Amino acid sequence: MWRSMLIESSSFKLFVVDEAHMVINWGESSGKSEPFREWFGRLGEIRSLIACPALVITATASRASRRKLRKKLTLVNFHEIVDSPDRENIKLFVEKIKVNEKISVTFSWLIDMVMDQGGECPRHIIFCPSIKLCADVYFAFKVSLNECINYIEMFHSCTTDQVKDEIREDMENKDGH
Structure with a gap:
């Protein structure tokens, strides 16, 4: 039913996946267990049924994860924007608070x-x-x-x-x- 509805509809203008790294993190099984969110893993199938541009957004996917996403979501003619969070005006450091220190x-x-x-x-x-x-x-x-x-x-x-x-x-x- 869903397949025929998606194939027959031409009203789709844009396919958007926000937090796209979750397609891999939640949509794939990890060894013996089932995927946490099975439908996340099936977004590629849905994408293949509709003919429109795609916008895939993630701020945390590694290079390998982005490669998997391109394959899983059948992104062939795409433009990838990768921007480093390393900015001159932003400094990051981690300081662990000692248990007994105020x-x-x-x-x-x-x-x-x-x-x-x-x-x-x-x-x-x-x-x-x-x-x-x-x-x-x-x-x-x-x-x-x-x-x-x-x-x-x-x-x-x-x-x-x-x-x-x-x-x-x-x-x-x-x-x-």
Whole structure:
């Protein structure tokens, strides 16, 4: 039924796959187990039934994964844009917080920088693996910064849309894009 519907329809203008790396991560079986999302693995079949341009988007696929995606989604006449996340204005580093060390001690360098520079302090984003740790880090900064607290904010899945919008707008205004 689906095949005939797709083949007979000429109304498709664009076939889009966002987070395309998941086609491979979730759509293929891993050894003995079934695929986590079987239909992800069948997107190539659907793609082969419709005649329209495709837009395949992923920010995390390796070169080998991109090769698999091209084959799986039958992308033959395509233009691939690969851009490095390595930017002059972005610096990444990982610092593991010791179990018995206070968060305020771990981030004392950043707390001092915010206290000294206030609104002129370069932007920093601290990624946390859980909302609880995010709240713990936020609270540690809040206690340490006192009057400079308006320079920090929490952003996670439970943050209200209004606060998220304010943070995004503030980041755009500060950085100019």
